[in-house]
Amino acid sequence: MATSFKKAVKISQKNLLGIQDLSISDINVILDDAKQFISLNKSKNKKLDILRGKTQINLFFEPSTRTQSSFELAGKRLGADVMSMNIVNSAIKKGETLIDTAMTLNAMHPDIIVIRHQDSGACNLLSQKVNCAVINAGDGRREHPTQALLDALTIIDRKKKIQGLKIAICGDILHSRVARSNIYLLNMLGAELNIVAPSNLMPKDIDKLGVNKFSDMKKGLKDCDIVMMLRLQNERMTSSFLSSNREYYEYYGLTPDKLSYAKDDALIMHPGPMNRGIEIDTKLADDINKSVIKEQVELGVAVRMACLKIFCE
Amino acid sequence: MKKKYFLNANILDPYNSIEEIGGLIIDEEGKIEAIGKKVNKNNIPSREKFIDLKEKYIFPGLVDMRVFVGEPGYEYKENFRTLSNAALAGGVTSVVTMPNTSPVVDNVSIVDFIKRRGRDKSKINIYPTASLTKNLEGTNMTEFGLLQKKGIVGFTDGTQTIQNTRLMSRIMRSAYDLNSLVMQHAEDYELAKNGMVNDGIIATQLGLHGIPDLAEKIIIERDLSLLEDFNCRYHISQISSSKSVDTIERKKDIVNFTTGVSINNLSLNENDVGDFRTFLKLSPPLRTEEDRISLIKAINKDLIDVIVSDHKPEDEESKRLTFSQAAAGASGIETLLPLALELFHNDSIKLFKLIKLLTSNPAKILKINKGNLSVGNDADLCIVDIYKPWIVKKEKIVSKSKNTSIDDKKLQGQVLSTFVKGEELFKI
Numbered sequence: 001m002a003t004s005f006k007k008a009v010k011i012s013q014k015n016l017l018g019i020q021d022l023s024i025s026d027i028n029v030i031l032d033d034a035k036q037f038i039s040l041n042k043s044k045n046k047k048l049d050i051l052r053g054k055t056q057i058n059l060f061f062e063p064s065t066r067t068q069s070s071f072e073l074a075g076k077r078l079g080a081d082v083m084s085m086n087i088v089n090s091a092i093k094k095g096e097t098l099i100d101t102a103m104t105l106n107a108m109h110p111d112i113i114v115i116r117h118q119d120s121g122a123c124n125l126l127s128q129k130v131n132c133a134v135i136n137a138g139d140g141r142r143e144h145p146t147q148a149l150l151d152a153l154t155i156i157d158r159k160k161k162i163q164g165l166k167i168a169i170c171g172d173i174l175h176s177r178v179a180r181s182n183i184y185l186l187n188m189l190g191a192e193l194n195i196v197a198p199s200n201l202m203p204k205d206i207d208k209l210g211v212n213k214f215s216d217m218k219k220g221l222k223d224c225d226i227v228m229m230l231r232l233q234n235e236r237m238t239s240s241f242l243s244s245n246r247e248y249y250e251y252y253g254l255t256p257d258k259l260s261y262a263k264d265d266a267l268i269m270h271p272g273p274m275n276r277g278i279e280i281d282t283k284l285a286d287d288i289n290k291s292v293i294k295e296q297v298e299l300g301v302a303v304r305m306a307c308l309k310i311f312c313e
Numbered sequence: 314m315k316k317k318y319f320l321n322a323n324i325l326d327p328y329n330s331i332e333e334i335g336g337l338i339i340d341e342e343g344k345i346e347a348i349g350k351k352v353n354k355n356n357i358p359s360r361e362k363f364i365d366l367k368e369k370y371i372f373p374g375l376v377d378m379r380v381f382v383g384e385p386g387y388e389y390k391e392n393f394r395t396l397s398n399a400a401l402a403g404g405v406t407s408v409v410t411m412p413n414t415s416p417v418v419d420n421v422s423i424v425d426f427i428k429r430r431g432r433d434k435s436k437i438n439i440y441p442t443a444s445l446t447k448n449l450e451g452t453n454m455t456e457f458g459l460l461q462k463k464g465i466v467g468f469t470d471g472t473q474t475i476q477n478t479r480l481m482s483r484i485m486r487s488a489y490d491l492n493s494l495v496m497q498h499a500e501d502y503e504l505a506k507n508g509m510v511n512d513g514i515i516a517t518q519l520g521l522h523g524i525p526d527l528a529e530k531i532i533i534e535r536d537l538s539l540l541e542d543f544n545c546r547y548h549i550s551q552i553s554s555s556k557s558v559d560t561i562e563r564k565k566d567i568v569n570f571t572t573g574v575s576i577n578n579l580s581l582n583e584n585d586v587g588d589f590r591t592f593l594k595l596s597p598p599l600r601t602e603e604d605r606i607s608l609i610k611a612i613n614k615d616l617i618d619v620i621v622s623d624h625k626p627e628d629e630e631s632k633r634l635t636f637s638q639a640a641a642g643a644s645g646i647e648t649l650l651p652l653a654l655e656l657f658h659n660d661s662i663k664l665f666k667l668i669k670l671l672t673s674n675p676a677k678i679l680k681i682n683k684g685n686l687s688v689g690n691d692a693d694l695c696i697v698d699i700y701k702p703w704i705v706k707k708e709k710i711v712s713k714s715k716n717t718s719i720d721d722k723k724l725q726g727q728v729l730s731t732f733v734k735g736e737e738l739f740k741i
Binding site: 020097098099117119120121122124125139140141142143177180203204205206208209 | 512513525589630636637
């Protein structure tokens with residue numbers, strides 16, 4: 001590659017645990033850095049050596065397709081040695097605690113650990129016990145910072161800005177770390193946020209985070225520039241939150257009719273994986289004029305390359 | 314035992330309405346021989362040595378109504394010996410132990426064991442409770458009558474709540490027949506399911522399951538409604554929210570019951586959980602600052618009768634986990650009094666009232682002759698410098714488990730020495 005890659009600017013945090021810890025300038029540093037990788041990822045030769053000699057460990061306690069492969073590819077394209085721990089065959093299954101796992105891995109001198117865990121705050125605990133940088137790839141229902149960053153990058157790529165946009169985040173907000181990270185990030189960048197969910201899936205006091213609450217989807221989508229749909233996380237639901245998927249689709253699924261309340265040029269986003277026919281109409285999901293779902297995945301690699309690069313230094 | 318003479322102390326004994334500067338004499342048997350302003354240098358034998366306690370306070374030894382001890386089953390967290398040392402360091406001379414042990418205190422032979430261990434290993438007075446239901450399962454009642462005869466002072470499932478309304482009504486009827494004290498930890502299981510912190514903005518931000526204040530209120534409402542029909546000695550172990558205070562205020566004139574509160578809920582709020590501090594994972598959870606203030610107001614309106622430490626020792630391994638995996642509870646018996654004194658220093662609660670809620674009130678509920686400085690009674694007391702500043706340090710905690718909720722907190726007021734039956738068993 002002939003392109004000269006910018007040296008990363010100093011960032012205020014050692015770890016990327018959540019959007020809450022970042023400043024606006026931190027976010028802009030990451031997003032600016034990510035932009036340069038977008039074209040690289042489309043080119044023939046995708047390999048760089050920025051992270052040559054660095055070791056990246058992916059520690060995924062929860063199943064994941066896109067996030068794990070995205071981080072793995074990102075690390076490899078930057079030239080890092082990437083190791084993805086297989087939790088099923090690891091000592092964790094033998095009862096090892098997170099702290100002991102952390103200390104074991106730490107002894108192998110990695111430069112960066114990417115962790116996904118079912119417990120909120122697990123990455124914070126890990127970061128206290130290791131010397132290297134920690135990137136949160138999703139902890140419980142708390143935060144999923146790289147997802148929010150790639151969502152922001154996608155929006156900027158299409159709309160050229162975030163300031164002043166009206167963005168609706170719809171669906172299972174209660175169980176969603178993506179919603180929380182996006183609320184912090186998009187709020188900081190000056191968007192107006194409408195949160196749309198049935199009351200049973202609305203977290204307590206969410207309006208204190210500076211968002212508008214709606215249980216009527218049509219009202220919530222009115223004049224929106226972006227409609228971000230979330231996956232209904234049935235696996236996290238311990239008791240009856242909803243009567244049925246059919247009723248949910250009727251009232252909270254994104255259909256052409258409900259979408260018509262948003263602006264004509266509104267874009268549809270979804271962090272995936274999708275439940276087609278439950279939270280989103282399958283044709284809308286695939287509508288290349290409206291849906292940017294595939295672009296989100298594509299830019300995800302770029303954002304994660306930027307994060308790995310910045311936090312490895 | 315030699316006679317002991319204390320002079321010029323600020324004596325505070327809510328049971329006898331004593332609040333004056335004076336002296337106290339402990340006789341050869343370890344009983345209180347005389348107390349009050351009439352005890353001065355002029356009327357003690359001139360050859361006797363006396364201790365001048367100018368500007369220091371004498372309180373009755375504290376009665377802590379909610380204490381978890383690890384015996385039997387969890388000796389590695391706390392045993393009777395370590396518990397009594399921790400208690401003495403905090404001026405506590407009588408404790409009510411919870412039945413959440415392994416095996417559970419639910420039958421007569423376990424009570425014998427506990428009594429024996431308490432007598433042999435502990436230097437303080439141990440008042441054991443037994444469980445309301447066998448093995449804390451919430452289905453079958455224990456033998457209130459037989460257990461009482463063995464010295465059980467009250468019945469509670471400790472950290473558990475009786476969910477079954479019919480069973481609760483039957484427990485109340487039996488307790489009425491046998492004049493037993495029933496103590497309920499109020500939490501609706503379904504509403505509190507998987508909950509770890511107060512249900513509110515902190516739970517939302519930390520991504521943790523919340524425990525709504527309604528979970529507590531609903532059980533209190535239910536129990537107080539049952540109590541109207543099945544009147545027994547009933548005590549709500551701890552309340553944590555303004556909603557519960559409102560309920561109690563409404564019911565106070567209709568039925569007889571008493572209420573406790575943990576010093577944690579009086580002194581801390583949900584913001585203290587901060588960055589997933591597992592030592593502040595408590596049950597009931599720390600709630601909002603408004604809730605905390607409502608609890609203080611409730612004390613000043615006599616709606617709350619008792620302050621407890623809710624001393625729950627947990628070893629390092631139970632806390633070095635993610636927030637959702639970590640055990641709930643904090644070690645707090647030795648900081649109960651100093652933390653309570655903070656509420657005096659910041660003008661929240663009068664000193665007399667604080668000491669009343671820590672001594673004579675719990676003794677009255679338990680029907681035990683403790684928590685007072687009456688002449689002829691065992692000299693269980695503590696000498697306190699209520700102005701002495703100090704900093705809580707985890708590594709200096711006397712309890713076997715160091716899970717204090719207030720590590721590094723600056724406090725004012727420290728116990729200088731503690732006496733049980735006239736013997737000085739702790740000295741700083």
